[in-house]
Amino acid sequence: MDKLRLRFEKTGRAVYISHLDLMRTMQRAFSRAGLALKYSEGFNPHPLLSILLPLPVGMGSVCELMDFRLREETDLAVLPERLTAVLPEGIRVTEAYEQKRKSVDLKWLAVEGIFAYDTRDAGQMARELEFFFAQEAISVLRKTKRGMGQSNIRPAIREINFRPEEGQVRLYAVLSAQEPTLNPELLAEALRQLEQALAPDFARFTRLETYDAQMQIYR
């Protein structure tokens, strides 16, 4: 079976599994579940697995997508259960289906973030954060393909809002997933570079949902 897609969650302790390690973890999980993956041809065959948007180490997600191919016909309805049973803590497969859409159609990612403020007032922080991200341009120094460079991340933020909680601010944002890719970490990094007073003591993010260019849910 070709052109199959898996939707899965990676939360809890599993967020520390790197992209490369996740590929091997997935490969082994298929093997443990008795599902034979198709391999590439050639000198050094490798299983045909690909994750649409590699997740940075430390970031959680409830909307990961992975394409794969199987050597044999399999009931896709029970596949999530079979795989989840043999995956490490924190990785849970939620859906398996035949992929209908190309990966380039994936445009936006909804993310949730926690900005921890150990000593500062969360309410005040939330208000000032709204203000900061409402600016027309937010230019940060970041690693690009051509080395370090200044770039404006504002156009890659479609939506962002902040809600104060006990000792922290919860943010919700819709960020560009590809062309350009905006790593949510840059939201905290922008503050560290441009507005120290707002820089959180700690930040962590979780991907919530994938969308296409028209903000329709992407599967």
Added chain:
Amino acid sequence: MDKRLERILPKVQKPARYVGGEYNQIIKDKSAVELRLAFCFPDTYEIGMSNLGMSILYHVMNSLDFVWCERVFAPWGDMYTEMKKAGLPLYALESGDSLSEFDALAFSVGYEMAYTTVLDMLDMAGLPLRSADRPALPPLVFAGGTAAVNPEPMAPFMDLFVIGEGEEMNNELLCLLRQAKREGWSKRDFLRQAAQIQGVYVPSLYEPVYGADGALLSVQRQEGAPERVTKRIVQDFDAAPYPVKPIVPSTEVVHDRVSLELFRGCVRGCRFCQAGYVYRPIRAKKPETLIRQGIEALKNTGCEDVTLLSLSSSDYRHLGELCDGLLDYCESRSIGLSLPSLRADNFSMELMEKLQKVRKSGLTFAVEGGSQRLRDAINKNVTEEDLLHTCRIAFEGGWNSVKLYYMLGLPTETDEDILGIAEMANQVLHCWRQYARNKNRGVKITISTSCFIPKPHSPFQWEAQVSIEEYLRRVNLLRSAITARNVTYNWHDAETSLIEAVLSRGDRRVADVIEEVWRRGGRLDAWSDYFSFGRWTEAFKVCGLDPAFYANREIPADAVLPWDIIDVGVRKEHLLREREKCYVSQLSPDCRKQCAACGAARLLKEGRCDG
């Protein structure tokens, strides 16, 4: 997850090794168990998770429903620094709970260079280093592993040692600990009781007495303490517990594969080799047991490789049958089969074909001695002919890289023997020129030497290690004799070997040095990144001890040895006999040809040694 931990993880390399949560980890309800045991491996996650012994005992101890055994490894430098900064104590991977919540800390110590890391882990757990400074029970702090065959250098730090194989002994000990905890025994009472379990050594029940010259004179023991502690073995190795559901690391480790242990012990009896003596008697598993366990473990892990472990795997009687049985399962699934400990004298084309999955890049052989005379003296039964024959098969089969391992400083070694190593390299090169199928790719011959370390319970336990200067002289001699372009020479540094010799043959006073090194920042000394020779020499000075006394001195054959208290099965008379034969370059037949009645077989209650 601990908030402090969550905040430091993004700052360290490879955080996955510090969080647990891997597939097949064992999670229990901590309120439902009576004993919580921290199984500590005094090295990194990558090394510890590659250790079969650790995996076996993790499952054995967790098979007791009143025990939850969790893993603890030593953090790498960056994580260590961050943990100290954040005030985060050492914690166990499964629960994330701090070690202060545990009833017992069990250290698996396979090599002496891990000693400073043991101390560091105790300190990171918030515990005093010395047993005498931990009057309460729990926690119980104990250690086992190969290094424990001479427990003395670590004796002051441990409440007790478990000597030999832990499959049965550990659980007997844990049952006793449960009783002690339920009934509120004092630590002293518990240790006296524990000393009655075969294989348990309680150092506080023994007091060494030294003579004016610094040598050990005698050992005074308290009433009720056994005269000698006899190591434990698994009687029925075929029925021994094997983890068919091992933990699958979520990140890369050194050996990420299913490991099958074909047999324990070794039929060869190389005179320098501690492992060859302390794992006797020889007990093998049936091939059908191994095939079944291998397939089950492969199914439960999804691993891409399976490897056949043992001291000299090609001596396994049913190797062909075993390989066939495993390959039946592996081939169709693209699972690789590897056999690391090959010997140059029985490597065959047939075997090589079975192992076609082995990467064709490298073959490694331990030759150890540079001349036939020296190899006979150390009882390494490999001839030049064997080696060249093997190389021929390998070169004809398309291999183009051969690694040869030697030791310098072996008893009776002469300069002639050393020059023989260079000569052998030339012969191998010549063999390649003659037989290589494809010469375009070139050939790479690597010679590696390490410095001989006299090890307790081996026939060479009384021998002197050559000084650092002498080792380097021999290295330079060999270096200048190796001229061929395709031959590379690597030598192991002599400083680590000296320290290893001291720790191997050390007595209880060496504990002060280990502690002093740790106080000066020593940890992870098995890593050249962290090992500091200067730190060790300073510590010896401060403690008033001379490393040469332990490493470079020939010990009189009638001397009391610090490790005499431990009975590993093989008798001292046998070791002495073997040592004498070294001086006349006389080989001993291997156990398959003739049992030399070494003494190990008396550890078997029934059945016979499979030598």
